[in-house]
Amino acid sequence: MPLRLLDRINRILRESESSNLIYWSRFFLGIIAGFICAVLRVEVIGLLIGLGFYLSSFLLFNYVLKINLEEVGKLKFYTTGLLEFLLAWITIWTLLNTYLV
Secondary structure: OHHHHHHHHHHHHHHOOHHHHHHHHHHHHHHHHHHHHHHHOOOOHHHHHHHHHHHHHHHHHHHHOOOOHHHHOHHHHHHOOHHHHHHHHHHHHHHHHHHHO
8 A cells, every 4th residue: 555655646746746745745844743742732843843844845855755856956946845845834823822712
């Protein structure tokens, strides 16, 4: 089952643009990180959780999805979706933290 999922992801990756996949993946990782920070009710440690999610996106793109760094460009690889990740993470964390209190 996991191999089929990876094959599907690789096929979608070949069909779509790599930077588009990076952009949306980081956006959704920001939502997941914000949700986890809110559910765990963390304060300063939430910054480390968010940083951990963003840094794990590099591993996800390099080793799981096998996105070629030279194909995308080094600067674009590291910065694509950064603002969207931060906005999604902070917004979800703040809204859920407000409603859960």
